[in-house]
Amino acid sequence: METIEPLLAEHPIFHGIDPKYISLMVGCASNVRFNAGEFVVHDGDKDNEFYLIRHGTVALDVYSPTKGPITFLTLGPGEVMGWEWLVPPYQTQGDARALDLVRAVKIDATCLRAKFEHDHELERELLKRFVPIITERLKALTIQLLDVYAPRAHKSSF
Amino acid sequence: MLEALQHNGWTIIGPKVQDGVIVLDEIQSVDDFPIGYSDRQGPARYRLTRRANKAVFGYNVGPQSPKAVLHAARKVIWRGKKNDLKSQETAEPLPHIAFVGIRPCELKAILIQDDVLLRGPYGDAFYAARRKNLFFIVVNCGQAGGTCFCASTNSGPKADSGFDLSATELMGNDDHRFLMQAGSRRGEELLASLPARPVTEEDLKESGALFAHAVETMGRTLDTHGLKELLYQQLENPRWQEVAERCLGCGNCTSVCPTCFCSTVEDWTSLDGSEARRERRWDSCFSVDFSYIHGGSIRQTGMSRYRQWMTHKLAAWQDQFGTLGCVGCGRCITWCPVGIDITEEAAAIRSSAQQKEALDGND
Amino acid sequence: MTPRPFRVKRTYAETDDTFTLELEPERPEEGFAFAAGQFNMLYAYGVGEVPISISGDPLKPLPLIHTTRSVGLVTEALRRLKKGDLIGVRGPFGTSWPVIPARGSDVVIVAGGIGLAPLRPALYHVLRNREDYGQIALLYGTRTPSDMLFTKELEQWRGRFDMDVGITVDRATGSWRGNVGVVTRLISRAPFDPHNTVAMVCGPEIMMRYTVMELTKRGVPESRVFVSMERNMKCGIGLCGHCQFGPSFICKDGPVYPHDVLTPWLRRWEI
Numbered sequence: 001m002e003t004i005e006p007l008l009a010e011h012p013i014f015h016g017i018d019p020k021y022i023s024l025m026v027g028c029a030s031n032v033r034f035n036a037g038e039f040v041v042h043d044g045d046k047d048n049e050f051y052l053i054r055h056g057t058v059a060l061d062v063y064s065p066t067k068g069p070i071t072f073l074t075l076g077p078g079e080v081m082g083w084e085w086l087v088p089p090y091q092t093q094g095d096a097r098a099l100d101l102v103r104a105v106k107i108d109a110t111c112l113r114a115k116f117e118h119d120h121e122l123e124r125e126l127l128k129r130f131v132p133i134i135t136e137r138l139k140a141l142t143i144q145l146l147d148v149y150a151p152r153a154h155k156s157s158f
Numbered sequence: 159m160l161e162a163l164q165h166n167g168w169t170i171i172g173p174k175v176q177d178g179v180i181v182l183d184e185i186q187s188v189d190d191f192p193i194g195y196s197d198r199q200g201p202a203r204y205r206l207t208r209r210a211n212k213a214v215f216g217y218n219v220g221p222q223s224p225k226a227v228l229h230a231a232r233k234v235i236w237r238g239k240k241n242d243l244k245s246q247e248t249a250e251p252l253p254h255i256a257f258v259g260i261r262p263c264e265l266k267a268i269l270i271q272d273d274v275l276l277r278g279p280y281g282d283a284f285y286a287a288r289r290k291n292l293f294f295i296v297v298n299c300g301q302a303g304g305t306c307f308c309a310s311t312n313s314g315p316k317a318d319s320g321f322d323l324s325a326t327e328l329m330g331n332d333d334h335r336f337l338m339q340a341g342s343r344r345g346e347e348l349l350a351s352l353p354a355r356p357v358t359e360e361d362l363k364e365s366g367a368l369f370a371h372a373v374e375t376m377g378r379t380l381d382t383h384g385l386k387e388l389l390y391q392q393l394e395n396p397r398w399q400e401v402a403e404r405c406l407g408c409g410n411c412t413s414v415c416p417t418c419f420c421s422t423v424e425d426w427t428s429l430d431g432s433e434a435r436r437e438r439r440w441d442s443c444f445s446v447d448f449s450y451i452h453g454g455s456i457r458q459t460g461m462s463r464y465r466q467w468m469t470h471k472l473a474a475w476q477d478q479f480g481t482l483g484c485v486g487c488g489r490c491i492t493w494c495p496v497g498i499d500i501t502e503e504a505a506a507i508r509s510s511a512q513q514k515e516a517l518d519g520n521d
Numbered sequence: 522m523t524p525r526p527f528r529v530k531r532t533y534a535e536t537d538d539t540f541t542l543e544l545e546p547e548r549p550e551e552g553f554a555f556a557a558g559q560f561n562m563l564y565a566y567g568v569g570e571v572p573i574s575i576s577g578d579p580l581k582p583l584p585l586i587h588t589t590r591s592v593g594l595v596t597e598a599l600r601r602l603k604k605g606d607l608i609g610v611r612g613p614f615g616t617s618w619p620v621i622p623a624r625g626s627d628v629v630i631v632a633g634g635i636g637l638a639p640l641r642p643a644l645y646h647v648l649r650n651r652e653d654y655g656q657i658a659l660l661y662g663t664r665t666p667s668d669m670l671f672t673k674e675l676e677q678w679r680g681r682f683d684m685d686v687g688i689t690v691d692r693a694t695g696s697w698r699g700n701v702g703v704v705t706r707l708i709s710r711a712p713f714d715p716h717n718t719v720a721m722v723c724g725p726e727i728m729m730r731y732t733v734m735e736l737t738k739r740g741v742p743e744s745r746v747f748v749s750m751e752r753n754m755k756c757g758i759g760l761c762g763h764c765q766f767g768p769s770f771i772c773k774d775g776p777v778y779p780h781d782v783l784t785p786w787l788r789r790w791e792i
Binding site: 426449 | 524526592760
């Protein structure tokens with residue numbers, strides 16, 4: 001059986017981190033797997049966890065009653081799923097679904113936040129690593145929102 | 159001289175008074191020239207006036223330049239049938255044209271259009287054909303107009319080269335004469351056939367004084383020093399917005415400008431669709447459609463369109479063709495309905511850039 | 522300014538609003554040669570003329586292949602052409618993708634939407650001369666899965682072991698199993714050495730802007746990132762003034778430029 005510690009240390013988000021933080025987090029981490037089609041989280045879940053994806057692809061969807069699920073982002077190995085745990089009300093936005101066999105490390109955010117109360121350095125370290133992820137998503141979302149490939153509404157002379 | 163040219167088969171095009179302005183038109187005899195006329199020009203202002211003397215070329219420039227002849231406002235560039243797409247457009251026989259009485263700035267403008275329309279990887283065949291059989295008799299400017307600034311753009315008041323003959327009209331002491339200079343073999347030959355006497359020191363002194371006076375009294379000046387860099391750095395200067403609020407976007411400046419060359423193509427079909435033609439016509443960067451790509455126009459605001467025009471003339475042109483795209487003829491100032499003045503705008507941008515620099519320095 | 526007559530050999534839809542024309546010259550003896558990235562002016566009889574990039578193989582220039590989107594009068598007229606119809610062609614015009622200078626480097630091709638069409642000739646070239654290049658990556662993003670061009674070829678390219686193909690869509694519904702997210706997200710994961718890479722980028726201007734940012738973030742110098750620009754064109758040969766962009770005419774100084782040349786102009790509005 002694999003121990004969690006090296007899995008945490010290997011994941012890109014914790015690249016170069018002081019091993020003492022890994023040791024602190026291990027208690028909140030668990031190894032998980034999802035089969036294709038299985039939901040990882042549901043829209044509106046009280047988000048008390050995030051996932052370090054090690055294998056497979058997770059799709060983030062918003063469900064529309066008329067169009068079905070609309071996928072707005074897919075995440076793969078080396079990426080992190082879930083940042084809502086950082087700010088109240090710690091509630092997930094969108095459904096997350098495994099597209100194929102997904103292996104991940106799940107971090108219990110309630111457990112982690114409890115550690116933050118005693119260890120602000122750990123909190124700072126994690127924020128430093130999550131903020132770039134959030135800004136990258138925001139930037140990507142901006143471009144997506146612009147719908148740059150969309151056909152223009154009116155017909156031109158060309 | 160005119161007869162000699164006509165005898166040799168040249169169609170003469172020169173200045174003529176028509177509808178209250180001086181236009182370029184076919185000249186039959188000396189009487190067609192604007193003898194005894196002058197023009198008074200200012201921003202949005204042009205008036206023909208009478209002179210006290212009988213000077214033939216005693217005015218500056220009218221709204222038209224030789225561009226109207228060489229780079230026609232409308233030109234069918236293709237005509238064909240649906241079933242073979244072969245061009246039915248046969249090259250029309252082009253007259254040999256002698257431009258008599260064009261100005262040094264106008265000659266310079268032709269040389270500038272040559273750079274644009276002939277020197278690229280693909281020349282403009284229609285322009286090249288028109289450009290081929292031309293004879294230039296330039297008349298230097300012995301007086302400056304109210305909107306002229308050719309001394310700043312190094313394109314007048316006296317032409318240095320590019321002509322077959324140049325003439326300077328001297329009106330001293332009841333002794334109306336032309337100081338002629340040949341600029342080509344053909345020019346020399348024509349000159350030799352004319353009644354003339356050798357040039358004297360006095361003649362040169364008199365003409366030199368005229369040019370000096372013209373430079374001194376020129377209505378406008380343009381500081382070209384570092385102008386390209388200045389304008390490239392000042393693309394967001396608030397002055398562009400101010401001028402845009404006055405600009406009507408009418409495109410008068412581009413149609414009177416002797417160097418503006420932009421064109422578009424219109425497609426036409428016969429009613430039964432069996433024949434079609436493509437017609438090129440002058441276009442203006444002041445129209446919103448000019449920069450249209452699918453989805454919208456790039457230059458939506460008047461600000462950006464004025465900026466495009468002026469920075470092209472005074473800056474980008476230098477990068478593209480090695481010269482200014484402006485010859486200081488002043489037409490864009492005279493014929494702008496609201497009197498926007500390119501020299502004033504350039505100066506305002508320069509001074510506001512300097513002021514800002516000074517302010518930033520104090521902070 | 523006189524178009525050469527070509528005849529439509531074949532025409533087919535790529536997606537709902539995009540289509541491909543295959544054209545054969547009426548006078549084959551005159552031949553036709555082009556470099557990857559160049560465009561032609563296509564004249565739809567009586568309707569008008571538009572610049573369309575060439576999307577075929579430079580080594581097999583005939584039939585001449587154009588893939589484009591129907592967006593207006595002229596392109597719609599082109600879409601409605603049938604086998605055997607006549608069409609006017611002027612070209613090829615403009616600059617090309619730097620497939621020769623890129624020899625010895627990794628090649629990253631980033632395409633957005635219809636932007637894959639002008640890049641396909643470059644891809645044909647580098648794949649045919651595979652040993653001349655290091656890693657080859659094709660990163661392609663579209664709006665939805667059904668907007669994807671050249672799907673059969675994309676499958677073949679994905680099957681190759683000597684190139685890396687990343688495909689993503691901005692939004693997906695139904696049966697799509699691939700990536701969802703903007704194409705810029707593929708860049709950080711693509712295998713190439715940023716210090717020895719030539720990137721070729723084509724797509725909507727906003728997509729190109731963020732792609733260049735992502736490439737430079739990874740360390741690719743802007744002088745080695747090439748983009749293909751679009752502006753209004755009437756003549757295609759630097760005479761009509763419509764495609765002016767800063768100090769250049771896109772039809773003759775472009776459409777393909779090294780990005781560093783454009784940077785000062787792309788950062789200003791309404792240039």
